[in-house]
Amino acid sequence: MYNPKSKIAEEFICNEEILETIKYAQENKNNLTLIDEILTKAKKMNGLNHREATVLLLCENEDKIKEINQLAKQIKETYYGNRVVLFAPIYLSNYCVNGCVYCPYHAKNTTIPRKKMTQEEIKQEVIALQDMGHKRLALETGEDPINNPIEYVIESLNTIYSIKHKNGTIRRVNVNIAATTVENYKKLHDAGIGTYVLFQETYKKDTYERLHPTGPKHNYKYHTEAMDRAIQGGIDDVSLGVLFGLEDYKYEFPALLMHAEHLESTYGVGPHAVSIPRIRKADGINPDDFEHAIDDKTFEKIVACIRIALPYTGMIVSTRESQSVREKVLELGVSQISGGSKTSVGGYTHSDEETESSAQFDVTDTRTLDDIVHWLMNLGHMPSFCTACYRAGRTGEDFMKICKEKQIHNFCSPNAIITLKEYLEDYATTPTKEKGQLILEEEINKIENDKIRELVKD
Numbered sequence: 001m002y003n004p005k006s007k008i009a010e011e012f013i014c015n016e017e018i019l020e021t022i023k024y025a026q027e028n029k030n031n032l033t034l035i036d037e038i039l040t041k042a043k044k045m046n047g048l049n050h051r052e053a054t055v056l057l058l059c060e061n062e063d064k065i066k067e068i069n070q071l072a073k074q075i076k077e078t079y080y081g082n083r084v085v086l087f088a089p090i091y092l093s094n095y096c097v098n099g100c101v102y103c104p105y106h107a108k109n110t111t112i113p114r115k116k117m118t119q120e121e122i123k124q125e126v127i128a129l130q131d132m133g134h135k136r137l138a139l140e141t142g143e144d145p146i147n148n149p150i151e152y153v154i155e156s157l158n159t160i161y162s163i164k165h166k167n168g169t170i171r172r173v174n175v176n177i178a179a180t181t182v183e184n185y186k187k188l189h190d191a192g193i194g195t196y197v198l199f200q201e202t203y204k205k206d207t208y209e210r211l212h213p214t215g216p217k218h219n220y221k222y223h224t225e226a227m228d229r230a231i232q233g234g235i236d237d238v239s240l241g242v243l244f245g246l247e248d249y250k251y252e253f254p255a256l257l258m259h260a261e262h263l264e265s266t267y268g269v270g271p272h273a274v275s276i277p278r279i280r281k282a283d284g285i286n287p288d289d290f291e292h293a294i295d296d297k298t299f300e301k302i303v304a305c306i307r308i309a310l311p312y313t314g315m316i317v318s319t320r321e322s323q324s325v326r327e328k329v330l331e332l333g334v335s336q337i338s339g340g341s342k343t344s345v346g347g348y349t350h351s352d353e354e355t356e357s358s359a360q361f362d363v364t365d366t367r368t369l370d371d372i373v374h375w376l377m378n379l380g381h382m383p384s385f386c387t388a389c390y391r392a393g394r395t396g397e398d399f400m401k402i403c404k405e406k407q408i409h410n411f412c413s414p415n416a417i418i419t420l421k422e423y424l425e426d427y428a429t430t431p432t433k434e435k436g437q438l439i440l441e442e443e444i445n446k447i448e449n450d451k452i453r454e455l456v457k458d
Helices: 015-028 032-042 050-058 062-080 119-132 150-162 182-190 205-211 220-224 226-232 249-267 296-309 323-330 369-378 396-404 409-426 430-446 450-457
Strands: 083-093 136-141 172-176 238-241 273-275 314-317 336-338 382-384
Touching: 015 050, 015 249, 032 050, 032 062, 050 249, 050 296, 062 296, 083 119, 083 150, 083 369, 083 409, 119 150, 136 150, 150 172, 150 182, 182 226, 205 220, 220 226, 226 238, 226 249, 238 249, 238 314, 249 296, 296 314, 296 323, 314 323, 369 382, 369 430, 382 409, 409 430
Parallel strands: 083 136, 083 336, 083 382, 136 172, 238 273, 273 314, 314 336
Antiparallel strands: none
C-alpha cells in the first residue's frame, strides 16, 4: 500500500500505486471534464498530486496540451520570474566499483582512461571555471570507497571553497555522490555542501536491479532511501532526478512525484530541485540500445507537467540537451542550466584526447558560458549566478516557505541583477557586456522598492 510517510522505499515508491496511476491516467487521458478540473486546481499554483499530474502528462487533446504548456510557463514566471541560474559540473574522479550498464564509468569498462584529480589539479580546474565566470559548481565522482572515500570529497570541497582567484570565488558546491550513511551526510553538511544531488536513475525495482547488476548501487532500498538519510544528516536541500530512457516514462513520472510527496509529507520540505536528464551517447554506451528513449515532444510534456505538479522546485536541464531543446524547455519551467560544461575528469584544463575520452557522456550543447549568457538575454531570460539564499541560511523549510508564498523573487531579482553585473564587468565579451547593460537597466526599472533599486544601480 502506498504510504508517503513511510521510511521504507517500496512503500513510498509503491509499484501497485504507480501501475494503478498509469491505468487511471490512460482511462482518463481524453476525459476533458476531468482534465479541466485538474487544470482549474493547477491554476491555483499550489501543485498537483501524482495521479492528477499523470493524467495531464498522458492527455492527447492538442488544445489542452497548449493550455498545459501555457500554465507551466505562467507558473515558472510567477515563482521564479525570468531568471535562469547557471552552473557547471566538476568531475573529480571516474573510478567506480559499480556495474551500471548505461554508464561508461562501470567497473568492467577497460577502455576508458581512469583518473582521479589531486588537490592541485582540482585547484587548476576551479581557477579555469572561475575565469569563465562560474560561481556555482556540481561536484561529481564515481563510487569507489578506496579511490573516492568521503574524506577525499570533503578535502576537495574545502579546496574548492578556498580558492580566491582574481575576482572569482566559488560560492556554492552541490554534491552528486553515491548514496551513503547518515554519518557521512553529516560530514558533507559540516563541510558546507549546497544541495545533495542523487539521481534515482529508474524507480522500477526490477529494472533498477537489472541495470545495476553489481556493486553497492545494486541495493535498490539503500539507494532509494538515501534522501531520507541525507535530511537526517542535516542537509537542508536535496535534488531528485530520473535518467529518462532507462524505463517507460509513464512509470518514472508518477514515481518521481511520489518521491517528492514522500519528502514533503515526512520532512515538510519537498525537493529543492529536480533534474531531468535523458540517456546520451558515451564510451561503449549507445542510447539506441535502450527501448524507452523519449522524443523531444514527450520530453517537453514531462517538463511542463513537473513544473505544474511541483511549482516550488527548481528544474535543471544540462548540456546533455541541444540548444534548441533547451530553448523550448526554458519556456516550460526549467530554471537552472549548466553552461560551458565538461564531463571529463580534468576537462577544463586539458583538451587532449585521453581526457576527452574519459567523459561520462557526450555534451550536446558545446557553447561557451559567454555564448549561453548572451543567448539567454536574447531570449528574454535573466542569467543569474546568485547563491545568496544558501549563504544567508534561506534553505530547507525557510526557503520553501518563502517560495510557496511566491515571494522568493523579492530576494532573487536584486541578487540576480548584482551577480549578472559582476559577470559583465569581470568576464563578459564586449557584445555580451553591451547586451547585458540594456538588460540590467530593464530589470532595475522593474524593481518596486526604491531602496533596493538604488542599491543594485550602485
